[in-house]
Amino acid sequence: MSSTGTTLKHYFVNHEQQFDAAKLGMWLFLVTEILLFSGMFVAYAVYRSWHPEVFTYASELLDWRLGALNTVVLLASSFTVALSIHFVQKGENDKVVVLLLLTLACAAIFMVVKYIEYEGKFSHGVFPGAGFEPHGIVDGKDYSKYDIPFAPQFFSIYFVMTGIHGIHVLVGMGLFGWLITRVARGHFSPQWYTPVELTGLYWHLVDIIWIFLFPLLYLI
Amino acid sequence: MAQGQHHIIPTRTLAAVFGLLLFLTVVTVITARIDLGVINIPLALAIAGSKAILVAWIFMALKYDNKVNLLVLALGFVFAVVFLALTLADTELRGNIGITEPGTTELTVEPVESE
Amino acid sequence: MREGSHNYLSARKGLWSWLATTDHKRIGILYAIACGTFFLLGGILATFVRTELGTPGETILDQDGYNQIFTLHGVVMVFLVIIPAIPGILGNFVLPIQIGAKDVAFPRLNLASWYLFMAGALMAVFGWLFVGKVDTGWTFYTPYSSGASNAVLWLTSAVFVAGFASIFTGLNFIVTVHKMRAPGMTWNRLPLFVWAIYATGIVQVLATPVIGITMVLLFLEKLMQIGIFDPALGGDPVLFQHFFWFYSHPAVYIMILPAMGIISDLMGTFSRQQVSGYTFIALSSVAIAFLGFLVWGHHMFVAGQSALSSIIFSMLTFLIGIPTGIKVFNWVATMYKGSVWLRTPMIYALMFLFLFTIGGLTGIMVGVLAVDVHLHDTYFIVAHFHYVMMGGALIGLIGGLHYWWPKMTGRMYNETAGVIAAVLVFIGFNLTFLPQFILGSRGMPRRYHDYTELLPSFPEFAPLNMASTIGSYILGVGLLMILVYALYSLFKGPKAPANPWGACTLEWTHTGPLPDEHNFHETPLVTRGPYDFHLADDVFGPKEEN
């Protein structure tokens, strides 16, 4: 991905082959992400099937309104990323910069909301693992009532899943920052925009993971 | 075929998909609030699944792409489900063959009389 | 073909040309050096283990020492030698040339994979040597691993990092095979080695992330007691075994499939005959890659999983046992009406058939529910997996290294030394592991530092263990002999011709004694299958009417 725009690597026959190879490589990487998260979904499913009542009871502590807001924010960022690919294919780079900035903003909002959620939990003793001893009353819920067996498991799984997902959002934000500087410097054109396409694919997958995380953790 | 020949997804389609996704999010929140008993989880998963398919099919341009990518994504999900299914086959049915106390043996195999 | 002034070794000079190379052939050599050193380390550890067990009672290691040594032996041999070796060394070097490509699809990612692998490897060895000697076994079963010393964190993060090297290598090869085949190189003209590496890539991409998440969860279990795997906190240790074996069983196919690819090529070249059942072997390699994900529970028949899941896993295990068996039949059938040339690579191929068949048949034996209850976690299992992993994957690797040695180094090794070493390895291997089958079926458990207590009712444990130890020394001598004559041939070996074995895959027919930096001057046009010797007039001269 050298900076002189449309370079064709010597070991590729033409642009098309290089672009398709990059895309297939990205899709294979996305499969590894899916399987990485599948491990956590299996842990969630196993513990939920063993202790359904604890999971529904403990999930009352998660604020579904913030979860819904985060879902909308991520969907919006997916939309802006898809639009940015649309315009980079048309060569309207100025719109691409705006859209990528919007995506970055949405991702930032997502992380801020996540910070608020985590802060709310940590301040009331809801920690993953051994540190779990909830206390205090927050909007009508007495947290100390949630100190029941296997509630730590629920919150550990919650923190591990949303934590690793959060890390992926941060990585996405870094990528978008890097992309914006390159679009601004005019590295991409309708002939060569692979990095934008690949980062877009990565971001959509991060969104898909959250699409599954939100109902499983917050709603049911 | 220069790179530019790639299919450019019209903004209207993108906007329509985005709207549909928002709508589905609202639907899933509402249906989760009302207690539908046992179908709550499958329904939530179905809605989440359809949202995921929408994102993959249009936003990730699988519709216009070389179908190998679709196969790769499908394989990812298939093996995630295999992992889940065979693990649950263990965790759900544990301990019902060893114990012969009344009522705990679902497997209707009568114990072999030791000769 | 311009004479070898401009081949891939002489094109650039200096250490930096190696450490920053993106040439798939040099990266293959880098993997060879790395995996070779770790194999030497693993081998020394194995000798410690066998010396300790040679005689009953404490010989050279105390209990902790023995547990730590066999743990490092397991980790090094599995994660740092046998999983990366064949795809890393031979996959990197040979696959692009065999499909007529100039390089892999993502050369920089290829180099990054090597650095990730080295980072993981050094973390593991450094962690074990200086931070704390881990003694949990290479399987890290909780709750023992989550209760053990914090040094386990080093090994788990090392496996996590090295796992990514495996993912990116697999990803790289899949894209290369899909997108970069030379004109005329259709899917049914791919050499079977390419099919095997392609199937291995699928397993690497689909399975390795799960060991990644397992190691992260074990890391968090240990650091923050998240209580998913530790029963004291309400977790379930059998769930850890599910997570671990979901990766580790497909991992054994990452180990054996490339070796099967090598054996297919060797049988083809050295019988100078079509490999019997080409389509079956190619498709069954990919089928095994997928079926390999359905059988992990056969490691856990006695672990306390539900009886129904044990029954399902046992049934699926037989589903995957059959195609492997049929491959062996096809390899033997390849020699029928061929012209078998018993050079060292072919001797290792036949040794592979011998050892892998024993490993496979004992695999069927421990796949049977009732028999596994008795044999699980005994030395029968140790013998079984050494027969398939060492007898299969490692002997395959050694055969492959001998076969492609002239193409990698431009030198021929000494043939008689090769045969002598092969005989030594064969005798040493069987003397080491055949007694272990009997030890295991009579009931000697695995990972036992001392068996004096069992001698009164099992007196035969002492002679069997002694025989196994002597065998391991012979095996060690044989392997060291290979190292010696290989290094010797690097400097004093005769110059190798471009096609010493009369093979007709692209890496022999379209490159000089040493391939160029970009493999080919003009991309080759492929007109025949990989084992169509009867059409290969360019290799053997016009067909005389006999």
Place this chain on the structure above:
Amino acid sequence: MNDQSSIWLPEPASTVAGDVDTLFYFILVTSAILFVGVMGAMVTFAWRYRRRSENDRPEPVQESKIIEASWIAIPSILVAVVFIWGFRVFLELGIAPPNAYEINVTARKWSWTFTYPNGAVSTDLHVPVNRPVKLRMSSEDVIHSFFVPAFRVKADVLQGRYSYVWFEATRADTFNVVCAEYCGTAHSDMYASVVVQSQDDFESWLAENMGDGSLTPAQRGERVYTQQGCFACHTLDGTTSAGPTFLGLAGSTRNFTDGTSAVADDNYIRAAIVNPAQEIVEGFLPVMPGQYATTLPAEDIDALVAFIQEQQ
């Protein structure tokens, strides 16, 4: 076929061992025949078709469909037979006869203890000959695995859960028990022995071991309190955890979430153990597991009640 003790398997000493051995030998012999056949073919081909001249090129061979079909069918049939046979014997291994004599086994880092229904505790497993014995096993720390090679039985012993093994010894003798799952430093020292005695020897051993083995009900209650993990929710020092503390519980009046109340006498305590969800004390949740009615023998429950009543 299964009685001669060849070099492969130790002398069988349990009813199920005979079936396991027959299956083992069947697979061993079939594999040996298959192996000799394949190796024979390999060696003859390698010799008969050895290379005569440097560049002779044999004609390609047309694979015969019959051979291919047969070497797919035959292994499949063999493997199906072996699977079904293994499955049947596995069921035999898994399901203990209802009249089995039950003994509790506790594994801990590097030793086994066997507790008998009458309270006798010993580090060696004494069992009557020709009677099915079922072991209910749990571990105090890491995973161990109870393995008696002579009986061909093995099962991992997990913490916080029971796993079961059953056998019926056919010979009065002493056999080795080994730990088959790696469990730490002295994994290879974790021995015990199974002493198979005639019925009356066993009974006399049991009686005379009963003496020192029995504890006062309260002491035994305390062991049940720790073994069953009651400490996870019920403390002894007055602090409330997920469940009410036992200190001062006996005799106090308990008011329940549904407004009613009762004095905590021994019947109330027994009912609370056996059927916890019935009355929930104010300020607590219905999360106490309810399987103690079936899993705890009556003496354990009485001992637990005695132990709780002692906590003043």
